[in-house]
Amino acid sequence: MKKLFVILLALSLLTAYAVPVNAVELSGQCGENVTWRLEGSIVYISGTGPMYDYSEQNPSPFAGRMGATKYFIEEGVTSIGDYAFASNTSAGQQITIAGSVTEVGHKAFNHIYGYVTFLGSAPTFAED
Numbered sequence: 490m491k492k493l494f495v496i497l498l499a500l501s502l503l504t505a506y507a508v509p510v511n512a513v514e515l516s517g518q519c520g521e522n523v524t525w526r527l528e529g530s531i532v533y534i535s536g537t538g539p540m541y542d543y544s545e546q547n548p549s550p551f552a553g554r555m556g557a558t559k560y561f562i563e564e565g566v567t568s569i570g571d572y573a574f575a576s577n578t579s580a581g582q583q584i585t586i587a588g589s590v591t592e593v594g595h596k597a598f599n600h601i602y603g604y605v606t607f608l609g610s611a612p613t614f615a616e617d
Contacts, residue, residue: 520538523537543572543575560583562584568590569590587609
């Protein structure tokens, strides 16, 4: 009986302090006036102006992050930085880009295995 009580007490303490994985929200800067946030499996990129440029050695903080499968670049963001999504190697990812984006940086979508949708006119892409 004493063992059962100890086990039940331990289980109740574990569940009392458990934090659901979906409750964790990660976020940060990805431009002077542009931020990103992870909600579940979706990354939202919002703000005004251009995103920062990244490289293979310095990848963006949100690319390939924790199983994200959808990315929304919201209205107000004007450009996508170099290598911004280059580390996304999971199949089936979806990136939706607002009409305010007019420029896409060098190799911004390098190694993307998914769909990129532009909600406005196609932006200008940097040349290799």
